[in-house]
Amino acid sequence: MIKILLCDDHAVVRMGLKMLLNNHADIEVIGEASEGDEAIDLAQELKPDVVIMDLSMPHGKDGLTATTELKKVMPEVAILILTMHDDEEYLFRAIQAGASGCILKSAPQEELLGAIRSVSNGNAYLHPSATKRLMEEYIGSVKQGNSDTFHLLSDREKEVLTLIAKGFSNKEIAEKLVISVKTVETHKSNLMEKLQMKTRPELVAFALKKGLLGYGI
Structure with missing residues (x-):
């Protein structure tokens, strides 16, 4: 319930x-x-x-x-x-x-x-129109040459970010990547620090902008 x-x-x-x-x-x-x-x-x-x-x-x-x-x-x-x-x-x-x-x-x-x-x-x-707006804003920021922190992420952090954006829990991410839940939490903490974000929805919005939901992890 x-x-x-x-x-x-x-x-x-x-x-x-x-x-x-x-x-x-x-x-x-x-x-x-x-x-x-x-x-x-x-x-x-x-x-x-x-x-x-x-x-x-x-x-x-x-x-x-x-x-x-x-x-x-x-x-x-x-x-x-x-x-x-x-x-x-x-x-x-x-x-x-x-x-x-x-x-x-x-x-x-x-x-x-x-x-x-x-x-x-x-x-x-x-909502769908919000997702479209996020993508449009990201495309606009790229055209304007705005700085990006995506390059600061390790390959493993990018994998964790993608799975977070797809809605997997920490436990499910740990099972999928064959790592501990504590390691997932550490990666998530590092992600937030590098991207200067504080919440899971912010991470999801960033992943949407990056087109990570199309990755087959």
Whole structure:
């Protein structure tokens, strides 16, 4: 059972999401919040697997600020940003804040359900247009000659990065590469240091930019 905490300033939106999600046997909405501070308090009390966080909440703490603060006290919780903004600026800010994914409010329900199940398993989720924007930005940065830290990675670190981006857990990566889980964690730590990143979603976004998901590891 995937336990969900909803955070949206519109009661009607929360009601609709709750009715939709509770119709699925593997998902249960265990709490609702109308702004960021309330979401942080409820998350610590209820221990959800996934927090669905509205990005824009004019009253109280906004979604990005709440995401940043919640990840500090509950780094294990997955946060899925729900937004009407199809804009790469919001996407990157959400990833930097520690969100596991970002989905548009206009997305079909099948996509929302898939995103929830994905982030609850420790994977990252980006809606299709966001993935396209990431690729376009990367191509643009290459054309402009921006510096790149990809060359700093060892071959093994690139393998680990690719598998992280494909959604494998540390244990699964260890089994696939025939190394210990501790070694995987060390490679992951080195990756983040070399790439100057702090979260798994940032690594996934970087791997998407690099086209690593096409590698057959």
